[in-house]
Amino acid sequence: MKSGFKFSNLCGTVYRQGNLVYTSDGNRLISPVGNRVTVFDLVQNVSYTLPFETRRNIRRVALSPNDALLLVVDEDARGMLIHFEKRALLSTFSFGAPVAAKGRPPKPRVISNVRFSPDSKYIAVTFGSTLQLWLTPGHTKEFKPLVKVREFNEHFDTIDALTWSRDSEYVMTGSRDMTARIWRARPSPGFVPRVLGGHKTGVMGVWMVANGIVYTLARDGVVCIWHPKALTDQKEDEASAASSSESDASMSEDEEETLDENGNERYTFHARFFCNQTSIKVTSASYNDDAKLLSVGFGDGTFGIWEMPHFSRLQMMSISKHKVSAITFNSTGDWLALASETLGQLLVWEWKSESYVLRQQGHLYDMTCLAYSQDGQYVATGGDDGKVKLWNTQSGFCFVTFHEHTAGITAIAMAKQGHVVYSASLDGTIRGFDLIRYRNFKTMTTPTPVQFTSLAVDTSGEVIAAGSRDAFEVYMWSVQTGKIIDILPGHTGPISSMAFSPTDNLLSSASWDGTVRQWSVFGRTVDAETWNHSQKEVLALAYRPDGKQVCTATLDGQLHFWNTAEGSEAFIIDGRRDIVGGRSNADITTAENSASSKYFTTIAYSADGTCVLAGGKSKYICLYDLASRMLLRRFQTSANVDFEGMLEKLNSRHLTEAGPRALLNVEEGSDLEDRQDHALPGVQAGDLSKRLVQPQMTTRCLAFAPSGDSFAAATTEGLVLYSLTAGLFFDPIDLDFDVTPDAVRDNFATGDYALALFLALRLGEQPLVDAVVRHAPTAVLVDAVPQLPLAHTARFARALVRVLDSQRLEHALRLLHGFIKTRAGDLKASRLQHAAVLRALTKAVRVQYESLADLCYGNTYGMQYILDTTADAAKRSTGVPPAIAVASADAETDDAAASSVSSDADADAETEAAGEAALLAAGFDESMLSFSVV
Secondary structure, three states: OOOOOEEEEEEOOOOOOOOOEEOOOOOEEEEEEOOEEEEEEOOOOEEEEOOOOOOOOEEEEEEOOOOOEEEEEEOOOEEEEEEOOOOEEEEEEEOOOOEOOOOOOOEOOOEEEEEEOOOOOEEEEEEOOEEEEEEOOOOOOOOOOOEEEEEEOOOOOOEEEEEEOOOOOEEEEEEOOOEEEEEEOOOOOOOOOEEEEOOOOOEEEEEEOHHHOEEEEEOOOEEEEEEEHHHHHHHHOHHHHHHOOOOOOOOOHHHHHOEOOOOOEOEEEEEEEEOOOOOOOEEEEEEEOOOOEEEEEEOOOEEEEEEOOOOEEEEEEEOOOOOOOEEEEOOOOOEEEEEEOOOOEEEEEEOOOOEEEEEEEOOOOOEEEEEEOOOOOEEEEEEOOOOEEEEEOOOOOEEEEEOOOOOOEEEEEEOOOOOEEEEEEOOOOEEEEEOOOOEEEEEEOOOOOOOEEEEEEOOOOOEEEEEEOOOOOEEEEEOOOOOEEEEEOOOOOOEEEEEEOOOOOOEEEEEOOOEEEEEOOOOOOOOEEEEEOOOOOEEEEEEOOOOOEEEEEEOOOEEEEEEOOOOEEEEEEEOHHHHOOOOOOOOOOOOHHHHHHOOEEEEEEOOOOOEEEEEEOOOEEEEEEOOOOEEEEEEEOOOOOOOEOOOOOOOHHHEEOOEEHHHOOOOOOOOHHHHOOOOOOOOOOOOHHHOOOOOEOOEEEEEEOOOOOEEEEEEOOOEEEEEOOOOOOOOHHHOOOOOOHHHHHHHHHOOOHHHHHHHHHHHOOHHHHHHHHHHOOHHHHHHHHHHOOHHHHHHHHHHHHHHHOOOOHHHHHHHHHHHHHHHHHHHHHOOOOOHHHHHHHHHHHHHHHHHHHHHHHHHHHHHHHHHHHHHHHHHHHHOOOHHHHHHHHHHHHHHHHHHHHHOHHHHHHOHHHHHHHHHHHHOEOOOOOOEOOO
16 A cells, blocks of 8 residues: 555634735635645635645735745744745745743744735835834845845834835834834835824724825724825815916925925825724724725624725625634625634625625534545534534535534444435434435434444444443434334443444444444344453444454554454554654653553554554554554644644743643733633633643544545544645646747647647647647647646646637537547546636537527528529529429539538648648748747
8 A cells, every 4th residue: 555645635624813815816815724824716616725834823924916925924933935826835934033031931023914015025024013124035146035124113012004005115004002104115315204193092904095095994993094295285276286387397385395304295184984883893904905995894793894985884794703803805806805713714705796705614623523425525524513514525615514413523424325424422312414405314312311422334324323421332223213223231331432344244342441342233133242452441443444354442552453253353553652742731751751641542444454544642643554563654733833742842941830831821912802711710621722721633533535545634723634646736847958939839840739739738838839729730639639648638628718719610629529528537537626627618619609509590591591592583484393493402502512522632632731821820930830929
């Protein structure tokens, strides 16, 4: 079995904290999820997570205006510079050393804002009351990736807002000191920052719009509009200013009044507006200058949209009862992205049609269990919040959520027959959900209320078995009737795991009493065979796909393998040292000496049965080879040190008399609602995103995909997907010195059209690809389509869309027929990735069909009229009956068709000359037949 699994995607977590960023086209949304970044493609309806991790949770992200560079900054002011389109990590750096106070350990800088300038030359960064300007990499050759050019320290409190002017000349900040300041990006002697005051609370939103107008927004919902002095005088004295004329070389008196003694422009207060939200603070805001729209999010979960500069309210809606943590417009102003840090919710709202473009939310608490569908395209997950969610592994989106359970879900299973998922919960119910009608069609309970901890479904899908935590019994139901058919006693401890044999009519159950019982449930008598584990609690159980072996995990960190036919133990793998990975903040011993508390809680066999995947209370997932009984590989699920058990060594400076500093809630919010603690005294569980208790990185459940090329892990971070087919998005090996535009032209001129097509697709230049696809012979291209690499399939399909819109319709339709006929399997396997291209092809064909249908229908009646008129004229002139005249006309038509068929050979002989003429018309040189790319 191959062990080269790589991180593929992260589902189950759509937003954790920080800001949201759209790409320049407004079709993709970038969201920070813990210490990773997820990109949501809103047009193709897919999402992917970049394979890079920061040391701590991401606090701010920024994207350059040309979508080339993505800057990610975590809570320790450490940044990563990523090439966004190629998904390549360029460099890592730090925005400054930690700040040390007297008698206290160094405290890292907290970055509050990061933003690229519109010309992509500078990066503005704010932390505390400081504004720094850094030079963007790529413009000059520097030893460091980022070079600091300027620093401003004139605010008296933390900076909460940051924006740039359109010409990148000025940068504006808003602070909690109730002022906004305008700075010049480039050094200018005598320039004094403009200070805009007048608010009664901190300024958390600033924008510089056209004509130098400035908008400021305070936390109390007050919006102020500031005009340059020149613009104000122009509006007030427009008539007098037009009539007065002075010399162009001299400055007028009105212009002198608009500038201060240093030649800097003055600003005057113009208007003030109110959001009318009593005692509710503003938590986020966004402004789109092109659409003239201002959106404001509030602490009670409501948000509003106003049209500027008249501040006309367009909408006021509520998304939840928790504050709107982040809000942003896309480039066109049609889509508004909103996020809630408390709920982990991400929404994209189209305000004109009042509909959701995207609505995603992960599990509110930890994800506890998962199960793959039979085709491997869907994953069902259950969480401590009592919800069952279904995720599409290709798109990464949750497409249905079931809310019927009233307590945490402990186990989940997919039926092998039919589209049904079953879930066991601590509320004492087993529920079945129909994945076609998306409803809860079956609910199974026990005579005495119990809490279920394990679940198993037989291969036929007709019998369900569940184990309880308190009654220590196994319950079995019939799916058709929903009634209990048997109760199996015998265990003396909670039942931790259950599984049906994939080949025999056997049911195995593992318990904390140190035994595994194998039940023959479909026989006349229910016989139980007991496998003892030396009084060690059994925590997990799994069958090999052939049903001949069972693997169990015990509390001492060992994996026991049993032969089902003989009922004997085959061998043991000691994985206690393998799963050790990190030291908790409250641990007294080191990570090497704390192996006694590490154990596996979930195991899964590979599809071929040669390997076992095991995970538990650790940041590692271990893959073992059963033939050699050795550890093949360890997968680290996360590198986020905000989770417990991530560090191998602890820093003694973080130990205080009250305990570890990480477990102390010493942070104070800026507002009263942020400082209030609504948790009950002594409660450890609950909303762990508040970080009152640092969550520990664990793996609750593991499952291999039926195809064996990927596996999923339900972790504290979310649903982590690993795959063998996580291919490269940029392959420099595909390009070499021979792949050039000149090589494409030369091969086309010599008649090697297939090679010219392959080279053009590898280059990816649209004019070259279109020229080859349009003017190469049809038969040659049809023969070359099956040999196209999978990576170039979408590029060739997009070229077909453009050819369909041209005049070479028959050529394009023949290519399309050959393309679909030979690449149907590839298109079906990756239909989500090629959905946009397929829709474009369908639209182009439909447009051509509709236009040609009208023409053909009109020609049909026109030809019929011509034939009837010809027959009538022949009758009048020769006296021949109309029927005979029509037959004669049909015969003449057949002769014309025969002559046209005989002329096809001549047309084929002239194909080369016609192709050369077409190339000359398209821009090929007559001597070299070289195509010049514009």
